[in-house]
Amino acid sequence: MPNDIAVIPGDGIGTEVVDRSLPVAEAAADAAGVSIETADYGWGSERYLAEGAMMPEDGLDRLRDHDAIFLGAVGHPEVPDYVTLGGLRLEITKGFKQHVCERPTHLFEGVTSPLREYAGGEIDFVVYRQNTEGEYADIGGREYGGFDNEVAVQSALFTREGTETIVRAAFEAAADRDGELTNVTKSNAQAHGMVFWDDIVDEVGAEYPGVSVERLLVDAASMDLVRRPEEFDVLVASNLFGDILTDLGAGISGSLGLAPSSNVDPTREHPSMFEPVHGSAFDIAGEGIANPIGAVRSWALLFEHLGEASAASKLRDAVADQLADPDAPRTPDIGGTSGTGAVTADLRERIE
Ligand code: NAD
Numbered sequence: 001m002p003n004d005i006a007v008i009p010g011d012g013i014g015t016e017v018v019d020r021s022l023p024v025a026e027a028a029a030d031a032a033g034v035s036i037e038t039a040d041y042g043w044g045s046e047r048y049l050a051e052g053a054m055m056p057e058d059g060l061d062r063l064r065d066h067d068a069i070f071l072g073a074v075g076h077p078e079v080p081d082y083v084t085l086g087g088l089r090l091e092i093t094k095g096f097k098q099h100v101c102e103r104p105t106h107l108f109e110g111v112t113s114p115l116r117e118y119a120g121g122e123i124d125f126v127v128y129r130q131n132t133e134g135e136y137a138d139i140g141g142r143e144y145g146g147f148d149n150e151v152a153v154q155s156a157l158f159t160r161e162g163t164e165t166i167v168r169a170a171f172e173a174a175a176d177r178d179g180e181l182t183n184v185t186k187s188n189a190q191a192h193g194m195v196f197w198d199d200i201v202d203e204v205g206a207e208y209p210g211v212s213v214e215r216l217l218v219d220a221a222s223m224d225l226v227r228r229p230e231e232f233d234v235l236v237a238s239n240l241f242g243d244i245l246t247d248l249g250a251g252i253s254g255s256l257g258l259a260p261s262s263n264v265d266p267t268r269e270h271p272s273m274f275e276p277v278h279g280s281a282f283d284i285a286g287e288g289i290a291n292p293i294g295a296v297r298s299w300a301l302l303f304e305h306l307g308e309a310s311a312a313s314k315l316r317d318a319v320a321d322q323l324a325d326p327d328a329p330r331t332p333d334i335g336g337t338s339g340t341g342a343v344t345a346d347l348r349e350r351i352e
């Protein structure tokens with residue numbers, strides 16, 4: 001049975017990196033003797049502008065039976081960001097209980113970090129981001145009671161299921177890596193949800209005596225990821241904090257365009273979704289210069305999740321070889337002058 005993958009290119013450079021990375025993923029699958037089949041869902045902001053919804057009402061049902069989902073990115077200058085994100089990405093992550101968002105940060109040989117004292121391989125950590133609730137729970141409201149009385153409430157939600165799932169995934173990852181977990185919260189200022197979160201970290205941590213736990217407040221963690229990134233192994237954080245820290249990780253490892261991401265339901269009751277960390281990047285959309293490597297690395301995470309380790313490592317090796325090769329094409333965000341297609345054509349050659 002082929003691996004059956006739903007592909008949602010989305011908007012802007014999302015469509016560009018999906019179009020270009022798919023043949024690379026297919027080449028890796030071929031080389032590894034893995035068969036994949038894809039179904040293209042043209043959902044996104046154009047659909048919203050034409051029909052009033054980012055995806056059809058039965059969208060989740062149509063996705064449900066696929067083995068995995070690959071998403072480009074959504075975001076359009078004429079549609080509010082809370083509509084594009086809430087009407088598609090968040091529907092899927094919440095609807096399919098993709099509680100676990102895994103986002104690795106790795107400084108590749110051949111890529112320059114803005115923290116110039118670091119060489120390839122010296123920055124390597126992974127953030128486990130709670131992906132379905134926290135500060136992104138859609139709870140709140142806005143009351144206009146006359147100018148002085150206008151008020152808006154945006155609440156955060158922490159459930160045992162959502163919190164325990166991400167914390168356990170992070171401990172599992174730490175146990176597989178260097179055994180060091182950093183728990184990032186703001187429990188000095190947010191004494192309800194975040195103290196609940198800390199308690200669950202202590203509770204689950206008791207099952208992992210081989211993993212050491214460091215607690216950091218998110219403001220201090222932001223500074224330390226710049227000041228001593230080499231010391232981090234696995235970080236676990238809420239939805240908002242994980243979102244912010246992973247763009248920071250992408251920044252210190254050379255480019256947002258290199259960063260991959262997964263949205264996983266560890267129970268495997270629902271399909272998981274894989275996507276580059278970046279958005280639709282209006283500023284460079286249509287120019288053909290988007291870096292496709294974040295998308296290619298996301299395909300590697302997808303194959304890994306489906307148990308196709310050999311296809312995953314073909315993608316990872318091709319990316320590492322290409323970045324380490326000073327003569328290889330590279331996009332402008334990492335100091336090159338090549339376009340998206342030249343980078344993916346070179347990756348295909350390395351794989352084939
Ligand atoms: P962005 O990630 O689209 O872009 C941030 C900066 O990084 C821009 O300067 C962009 O040119 C650069 N960049 C991003 N990806 C790149 C790549 N592959 N190659 C080279 N450069 C790259 O974030 P933004 O500008 O804050 O948001 C733009 C839109 O994307 C908004 O509508 C936002 O809501 C949406 N967004 C969507 C997702 C998603 O679909 N998962 C994630 C983040 C942002």
Ligand code: MN
Nearest residue numbers: 243244247277
């Ligand atoms: Mn983000």
